[in-house]
Amino acid sequence: MKILLYNPDNGVTRNFMPHLWMFLLQSLTPKEHEVVLIDGNAKAMSEAELVEFCRKENIELVGIGAMTRMVARAYKFADALRDAGIKVVMGGPHVTECPDEALGKDGGRRHADAIALGEADDTWALLVNDAARGELKEIYQPQTDAKGNDLKPSLQPYPHIPWETLDLEQFSLVPKFMRSTLSKMGAGWGKFFVVPIETGRGCPYGCEFCTVTGFFGDSIRFRTNQSVVEELLRLKERAKKERGQIAVFFIDDNLAINIKRVKSLLKDIIAAKAQLPWVAQISANLLKDEELVDLIHESGGKWIFIGMESIDPANMADVNKNFSKPGDYQAVLERLAKRNIYAITSFIFGMDNDTVGVADRTLEQVNSWQPGLPVFGQLTPFPATPLYTRLEKAGRLTRPKHWLEFAQFVMAHKPLKMTIDEARAEVIHAWASSYSPKRNAEALEAIKDAPIEYRIGHLVARFFFRGIYFPQMNKRAWIKLLMQNRRAIFSLTKEGVSTWRAAKKRPKGRLADATQ
Numbered sequence: 001m002k003i004l005l006y007n008p009d010n011g012v013t014r015n016f017m018p019h020l021w022m023f024l025l026q027s028l029t030p031k032e033h034e035v036v037l038i039d040g041n042a043k044a045m046s047e048a049e050l051v052e053f054c055r056k057e058n059i060e061l062v063g064i065g066a067m068t069r070m071v072a073r074a075y076k077f078a079d080a081l082r083d084a085g086i087k088v089v090m091g092g093p094h095v096t097e098c099p100d101e102a103l104g105k106d107g108g109r110r111h112a113d114a115i116a117l118g119e120a121d122d123t124w125a126l127l128v129n130d131a132a133r134g135e136l137k138e139i140y141q142p143q144t145d146a147k148g149n150d151l152k153p154s155l156q157p158y159p160h161i162p163w164e165t166l167d168l169e170q171f172s173l174v175p176k177f178m179r180s181t182l183s184k185m186g187a188g189w190g191k192f193f194v195v196p197i198e199t200g201r202g203c204p205y206g207c208e209f210c211t212v213t214g215f216f217g218d219s220i221r222f223r224t225n226q227s228v229v230e231e232l233l234r235l236k237e238r239a240k241k242e243r244g245q246i247a248v249f250f251i252d253d254n255l256a257i258n259i260k261r262v263k264s265l266l267k268d269i270i271a272a273k274a275q276l277p278w279v280a281q282i283s284a285n286l287l288k289d290e291e292l293v294d295l296i297h298e299s300g301g302k303w304i305f306i307g308m309e310s311i312d313p314a315n316m317a318d319v320n321k322n323f324s325k326p327g328d329y330q331a332v333l334e335r336l337a338k339r340n341i342y343a344i345t346s347f348i349f350g351m352d353n354d355t356v357g358v359a360d361r362t363l364e365q366v367n368s369w370q371p372g373l374p375v376f377g378q379l380t381p382f383p384a385t386p387l388y389t390r391l392e393k394a395g396r397l398t399r400p401k402h403w404l405e406f407a408q409f410v411m412a413h414k415p416l417k418m419t420i421d422e423a424r425a426e427v428i429h430a431w432a433s434s435y436s437p438k439r440n441a442e443a444l445e446a447i448k449d450a451p452i453e454y455r456i457g458h459l460v461a462r463f464f465f466r467g468i469y470f471p472q473m474n475k476r477a478w479i480k481l482l483m484q485n486r487r488a489i490f491s492l493t494k495e496g497v498s499t500w501r502a503a504k505k506r507p508k509g510r511l512a513d514a515t516q
């Protein structure tokens with residue numbers, strides 16, 4: 001049987017990284033079946049085009065995964081495929097949280113022939129074999145323990161994802177029109193991929209707005225260090241062979257949740273020389289450990305995603321995230337910056353204690369810290385979260401099924417001290433001023449003593465991050481952005497060229513010393 005795994009785009013931006021679930025399920029598919037992957041973020045297709053593709057390729061089963069945010073688009077694609085007589089199975093967090101919706105048992109249209117609830121590692125092969133025999137069941141669910149809780153798949157052993165041979169072309173982050181110029185500049189910048197790797201699953205913290213504790217559970221499961229290191233080595237080999245750049249996103253919700261384990265993992269990565277540039281999510285409370293931050297640096301860590309959420313401790317208490325202290329943020333960022341590691345700092349507006357002006361108050365602090373890449377969103381009640389239940393009970397949900405009418409930055413409940421429109425304006429203002437040419441120049445000035453390659457990396461990362469929320473998909477948009485930031489680009493290029501020339505003139509021995 002030929003299977004397509006499909007991830008819809010989110011209708012607003014392009015994801016910078018492929019979704020791990022597709023590669024994972026592909027690796028877990030019984031060998032007699034063939035699996036094709038399409039990520040709508042990388043390869044835009046209309047519903048009709050996808051149906052046409054499936055007909056031409058004789059696809060018999062389509063697996064669609066979606067977060068809440070893109071589930072309405074996922075349903076549209078699923079409907080078109082089912083109308084054409086192609087079987088559809090859906091899985092992922094949203095379907096797990098709202099199973100009746102996908103199966104049309106809530107009064108709406110049915111979108112899927114079958115759904116896979118929760119983690120599908122142990123159910124996928126069974127589902128595929130049932131489908132091949134024409135005996136697809138409606139619901140696939142992990143086995144449960146005596147208390148009725150899902151038995152979570154162990155990550156030991158972990159499936160082999162053949163990164164060394166997978167076709168990643170659709171995911172290169174370098175815009176097509178820049179590829180040939182950049183490839184001439186050396187260091188493999190003609191191609192750049194960010195690859196998702198998980199080293200563990202689960203988070204015990206239970207923040208009120210988050211679906212992770214409910215979905216993956218509060219006990220954490222880890223892969224062996226050896227299996228992670230082996231995966232990194234294969235990726236490193238591929239980057240070398242293809243003369244491209246590969247970075248890794250460790251997608252664990254909190255890579256350092258077990259300090260002893262993460263230190264041993266990072267030490268093993270260093271010992272095996274398996275370093276690739278990496279990004280990971282780590283909460284601020286765990287970044288106080290100097291040895292950990294040293295190991296992050298030595299093992300290739302470049303950017304750390306920190307869910308800071310709010311600079312107001314009252315808001316942090318409201319969402320059960322008291323363990324993260326806004327008063328610590330500045331010191332954490334300084335500790336990272338000393339090792340030339342920068343932070344992606346995430347903030348949420350529209351919390352119950354927020355008032356108009358929250359963006360400027362937050363930016364005033366953010367801009368006084370070591371520069372990072374701030375990202376902003378509005379508080380969103382995702383289904384099956386404690387936040388959703390609290391707001392529902394209080395009758396505060398204005399759009400209880402907000403995912404069926406996705407609207408960027410529009411809250412689905414009324415915040416206590418501001419309006420929904422005001423919250424949206426705050427988010428947009430925060431994005432616009434954080435990535436303005438003026439702010440980009442200020443950020444570079446603040447790190448003027450860092451090595452040139454870090455500053456170039458910082459500016460390039462700013463361009464890509466701006467693109468997360470401001471459409472920046474075509475050549476015109478990129479040229480406009482480069483023109484707006486021409487001063488910063490010109491001055492970095494000038495300095496880069498003279499550093500390169502000076503390095504070339506240096507006697508060989510000294511050059512080697514300088515690069516060690």
Ligand code: B12
Binds near residue numbers: 093216382
């Ligand atoms: C990496 C990541 C991202 C990446 C992008 C996704 C990517 N390219 O990988 C980035 C950083 C860009 C991102 C952004 C956002 N994310 Co995010 N992200 C994650 C994260 C940390 C890991 C995802 C992952 O790969 N998990 C590991 C895989 C193995 O798990 P999985 O995807 O759930 O897949 C398993 C099952 O669900 C199932 N399955 C999944 N799909 C399918 C499909 C089929 C057919 C079948 C059978 C089974 C199946 O099988 C898999 C194996 O068991 C998750 C949290 C988490 N731990 O999952 C949040 C998470 C998915 N993100 C979330 C959110 C809210 C967002 C944002 C909206 C945040 C924001 N406010 O901006 C944005 C929106 C993204 C967008 N572009 O629109 C929520 C989604 C909640 C929900 N109900 O939808 C999560 C769960 C985190 C949370 N705090 O609750 N995210």
Ligand code: SF4
Binds near residue numbers: 203204205
């Ligand atoms: S927001 Fe982060 S720390 Fe809080 S429960 Fe979710 S994954 Fe855990």
